[in-house]
């Protein structure tokens with residue numbers, strides 16, 4: 137049978153009487169968006185999408201074979217503990233060299249487990265990771281489908297038969313789905329956007345500036361919400377498709393929980409682990425793109441030379457560098473930032489690399505780095521407390537670590553910015569800015585207006 141021929145590996149995890157069996161098969165190329173769409177029938181609320189810049193790795197997950205949920209301040213440690221338990225249950229393993237296949241965990245954390253929670257984020261706990269039932273992995277090398285199943289001792293055959301049928305039907309449906317390129321659709325959709333309490337946000341910025349000048353804190357990133365109301369249900373697949381097309385330098389993601397979907401296109405890598413190599417990114421200070429090449433160049437030069445922008449960026453570099461030095465050998469950081477240009481915004485950018493010491497895991501690095509001064513502030517603990525006090529907002533998973541981990545400890549996390557939570561016809565978008573001693577509330581407000589552009593453009597339709 138074709139499937140038997142395609143089958144390349146079978147990993148088995150034993151859990152008491154349960155076993156997590158993970159089967160990886162290579163497929164003819166398949167469109168990830170069509171696969172995501174084909175999953176709507178049986179897996180709505182349990183789907184995810186991830187692609188990195190340049191589409192080096194694209195993942196689509198459907199269903200939940202295994203879930204790790206954690207609450208409270210020690211959520212990072214709890215997830216790591218559960219992840220290790222899962223790994224220890226490996227009974228047999230035929231190693232497959234393709235990274236990003238097999239029993240991958242995908243999920244994320246909330247920004248601050250101690251912050252007051254609202255109904256907006258009710259479906260997103262402080263930490264949630266899943267091993268999907270079906271994982272589509274698309275890389276430059278090809279296309280793979282992993283099927284993960286938790287089996288009770290003795291009931292292999294029934295589940296396997298069902299899964300085989302389900303797998304065939306998903307692939308058939310995915311190949312039959314013809315999605316438009318997303319550019320011409322939904323032109324009839326109209327949407328209204330509301331800035332939620334902009335004056336209160338500017339007052340919070342002024343208050344933060346006072347506290348910074350008093351020496352209570354050095355930098356605080358303050359966020360605000362923009363509410364979008366559309367005349368019809370937000371089409372997640374088309375929005376994702378457009379984000380990928382329009383935000384090529386960003387990580388595009390969507391994660392469904394219940395009836396809600398958190399999605400966005402974030403340029404902000406938090407940390408990536410590949411073997412024992414760690415890569416982190418400092419991205420902070422923002423300015424728009426020019427309409428002409430000359431204007432774009434002028435704006436970029438201003439970003440590179442303005443004292444406020446440099447100071448704001450340097451907090452991020454200093455913190456990430458020292459966090460990496462605490463866990464890695466051979467930490468390397470360029471002396472000066474360069475420009476990172478996305479479709480509507482340019483940022484100051486400094487990459488940091490290092491070699492992980494023994495005992496340093498991807499999650500221990502995520503915990504150490506989150507939140508960086510780009511998304512939280514400096515010093516870390518004081519800034520998080522200030523955000524809790526000053527922001528009239530439930531950040532939920534906005535600006536939080538979101539990403540994937542494989543069974544070898546490789547993986548990648550981003551800071552989930554340029555994002556929003558979709559609930560039917562409504563989207564709550566979040567935008568933030570780093571506030572320093574020289575910040576001016578009005579210009580910070582103007583700067584934040586650049587940040588919802590990727591999401592608003594991807595939603596399509598017309599603003600009313």
Ligand SMILES: C=C(O[C@@H]1C=C(C(=O)O)C=C[C@H]1O)C(=O)O
Pocket residue numbers: 357359404419420421422483510511535553554566567568569570571587
């Ligand atoms: C907080 C956001 O962006 C962050 C803040 C930036 C800034 O203050 O200039 C720039 C990039 C991001 O690190 C956001 O987009 O919501």
